[in-house]
Amino acid sequence: MTTMSREQQVSAVFVQVADSLIDDFDLIEFLQQLCGHCVMLLDVSAAGILLADERDILQTVAASDETTEMLELFALQHDQGPCLECYSSGRARTNIDLGNSAAVSAWPAFAAQARRSGLHTSHVFPLRLRDRAVGALNLFHHGSQSLTSQDASLAQALADVATIALLQQRDIGREQQEKAQLQYALTSRITIEQAKGILAERWNSTPDTAFRALRSYARTHQLRVSDCARGIIDQTLDTDDIPHP
Amino acid sequence: MLSAEMTEILRLLHGESGALPDCCAAVLGVDHVVVSLAVDGQITEQLWSSGATGSSFEDLQFTLGEGPGLDVLRTGRMILEHDMSKVAADRWPALLPAMAHLPIAALFCLPLALGGITLGVLTALRSTARPMTGQEMDDVLALVGGLTLHFLAADEDRVDAWVAVSAPLNRGLHREVVHQATGMLSVQLGVSLARALLTLRAYTYSHGRSIIDVAQDIVSRRLRLDEDDSDPDPDPPEETRG
Numbered sequence: 001m002t003t004m005s006r007e008q009q010v011s012a013v014f015v016q017v018a019d020s021l022i023d024d025f026d027l028i029e030f031l032q033q034l035c036g037h038c039v040m041l042l043d044v045s046a047a048g049i050l051l052a053d054e055r056d057i058l059q060t061v062a063a064s065d066e067t068t069e070m071l072e073l074f075a076l077q078h079d080q081g082p083c084l085e086c087y088s089s090g091r092a093r094t095n096i097d098l099g100n101s102a103a104v105s106a107w108p109a110f111a112a113q114a115r116r117s118g119l120h121t122s123h124v125f126p127l128r129l130r131d132r133a134v135g136a137l138n139l140f141h142h143g144s145q146s147l148t149s150q151d152a153s154l155a156q157a158l159a160d161v162a163t164i165a166l167l168q169q170r171d172i173g174r175e176q177q178e179k180a181q182l183q184y185a186l187t188s189r190i191t192i193e194q195a196k197g198i199l200a201e202r203w204n205s206t207p208d209t210a211f212r213a214l215r216s217y218a219r220t221h222q223l224r225v226s227d228c229a230r231g232i233i234d235q236t237l238d239t240d241d242i243p244h245p
Numbered sequence: 246m247l248s249a250e251m252t253e254i255l256r257l258l259h260g261e262s263g264a265l266p267d268c269c270a271a272v273l274g275v276d277h278v279v280v281s282l283a284v285d286g287q288i289t290e291q292l293w294s295s296g297a298t299g300s301s302f303e304d305l306q307f308t309l310g311e312g313p314g315l316d317v318l319r320t321g322r323m324i325l326e327h328d329m330s331k332v333a334a335d336r337w338p339a340l341l342p343a344m345a346h347l348p349i350a351a352l353f354c355l356p357l358a359l360g361g362i363t364l365g366v367l368t369a370l371r372s373t374a375r376p377m378t379g380q381e382m383d384d385v386l387a388l389v390g391g392l393t394l395h396f397l398a399a400d401e402d403r404v405d406a407w408v409a410v411s412a413p414l415n416r417g418l419h420r421e422v423v424h425q426a427t428g429m430l431s432v433q434l435g436v437s438l439a440r441a442l443l444t445l446r447a448y449t450y451s452h453g454r455s456i457i458d459v460a461q462d463i464v465s466r467r468l469r470l471d472e473d474d475s476d477p478d479p480d481p482p483e484e485t486r487g
Contacts (some may be wrong), residue, residue: 055388056246060421068464071421127474179382180323187321190360193421196439197428197464207425230321233428233438234286243442 006041009155017161026224028188028214030165031062038158039064042151044139045119048074049137049162050083051127053186054179058083058135061185067208068101072114074138081110083136086124090133092156094123095146120144123152125159129167134182137162188226195229203244210244219244248272251384255391266295271387274381275353275369279303280392282357282365286318292365301368309339313354316364321363323355325369328374348372355385357393360424362438364396397439426460430470444470 004012017037020030031049038047048063048070077083080097096103098120104111114122121141126133137159139147147155156185167178169186192211199210214232218225231237246257250272254265270278270347277299288307295299306312313324326332329350334341351371357364367389376384423445431441445463446471447457462468 054383054390068422075420078251149482174376175379176325176327176376176382179379179386180325183386184322187358187360189421190424191321192360193424194360194362194431197425197430198432200425200464201429201432208390230361 006081009041013041014161020066021165024130025165026102026218026226027165027185028062028192029218029225031162031185032064032066032166032215034162038137038139038155041158042122042139042147042155043145046070046140048138048180049127050074050077050087050136050138050186051166051182052087052133055181056087057185058087059189061135061189066211068206069117073110073119073140074200076110076113077138080107082107083138086126086136087133090126090128090131092123092125094152096122096124098122098161114140118142119194121146123147123155125152125156127159127163127166129163129178134163134178136168188229190231191226192229195232198232199237199239199242200243202239206230211240213244246383247387248384251387255387258391258395268295268318270369273369273379273385273388274377275351275371276348277302277368279368280357280365281314281368281372281410282396283318283363286315286363288314288366290317298349299368301347302349302370303368305340305343309343311337312340313337313352314368315449317354317356318363321356321358321361323353325353325377327351327353327376327409330374350374351376353354353377355389355395356405357389358416359393359397359442360438362397362442363441367392397442420457420460422460422464423456426463429463433469434471436455 007206017034020033029202032093034048035049038044046063046065050058051060051061052058057078059078060071063070063074074083081205082093084122086093089157096241098104098111119140121144123139125139127135127137137155139155192214193207196207196211199205199214200207203210203213214228215225217223218228228237246432250268254268254272257259257265266278266280269447278293279295279299280289282292282301288303289304291300293301302313308316311328313479317324329352331384332341340434349370349372353369355367355369364369369385400421403487426445427438430445431438434441434444436444445459446456449459452459459468462477463470
């Protein structure tokens with residue numbers, strides 16, 4: 001991948017994206033890969049995708065880096081932070097300096113957690129649906145790099161891909177279907193967290209390690225991560241079958 | 246965003262629920278709302294019903310052992326059939342002919358679930374075919390969310406009281422670490438996820454701590470709870486009340 005030009009990398013990603021958007025694809029896995037693509041193509045340190053639930057509360061659905069520390073940073077944005085602002089306004093914002101006084105006073109808990117994680121710059125792009133946002137794509141840099149306008153267009157395109165994946169549109173009952181699909185993404189996330197806990201306890205590992213093993217098992221067997229998580233919970237999947245660290 | 250009517254219904258969930266099924270049906274633009282609890286993927290108890298059609302439909306599913314409610318319990322995914330005339334005959338081969346006499350042209354079945362914890366199913370029925378609007382979807386999702394939290398605590402009076410005073414109800418439940426800790430606890434104690442979450446909440450209450458802090462301590466193995474911890478302290482610290 002490193003020998004490809006940037007244009008080649010971008011095309012390769014979009015081809016892969018199009019190939020993945022078939023019937024019955026694994027939504028959470030797809031969004032996680034998309035976060036990984038953001039990190040590679042945009043040269044950022046971390047990326048996450050947040051979705052609003054029916055109460056307009058933002059929830060994390062995928063992240064490039066699923067450590068507890070990063071998830072915490074996304075979770076804090078249910079009541080403050082650039083994602084909440086982007087979700088409300090529907091507008092992208094780039095090159096947000098998380099150390100400056102405006103950011104610190106607007107989002108004290110979020111800015112403090114970001115600094116603890118060594119993150120200095122953030123960018124945020126709306127997941128756009130018609131005239132509003134249904135969530136946000138959040139990018140972070142360890143340093144104070146900035147995104148060029150070309151990078152920003154690419155980031156918005158990747159955010160749009162996330163929205164397309166989330167909302168496989170149908171003509172009839174479009175809104176009903178859209179809300180059901182968003183809800184399914186949020187529920188899947190909670191199921192996966194519960195399964196991470198179960199595996200972590202069985203294996204005496206961290207939830208992060210447990211998740212990596214679960215994800216690789218799902219990939220090997222071409223199963224959805226969320227289905228595997230559900231199988232673990234209702235005991236139709238024997239956790240001894242999953243190779244663990 | 247929730248409608249004002251559904252916000253009021255959610256507030257009332259913790260009191261007498263006599264007229265609520267009818268109010269919900271009106272807000273959701275349907276004729277009937279039925280709520281049933283489940284154990285091990287089987288419908289066990291009909292808690293709410295706003296009319297004979299709803300009860301008959303639920304009884305048919307129970308008797309025949311098939312139907313959208315049972316599918317929802319098995320998969321955890323909602324089923325929205327807003328035009329029953331479009332449903333293939335082999336989808337529910339026994340149920341469809343048996344329900345033909347009931348005035349049901351649209352059917353919406355949603356799990357009462359928190360991730361992999363499934364407590365029951367809400368069924369909304371309408372005699373006319375049309376999808377739910379965006380507003381009706383927001384309201385029904387909030388309703389199943391509210392009912393789920395309500396029933397999660399329903400078998401423990403004291404925990405129920407705690408849930409009622411701690412607004413917002415879903416405090417902490419948007420945090421990954423709480424769900425991870427629930428999974429770990431369920432293995433440690435050999436109990437269901439629902440039971441593990443109750444134990445976690447009860448411990449949090451009796452120790453006057455935040456559920457996120459307690460969950461972080463469990464995940465990082467600084468704290469291990471016993472089954473006894475599911476009993477909240479009879480005399481909780483004053484500052485955690487109200």
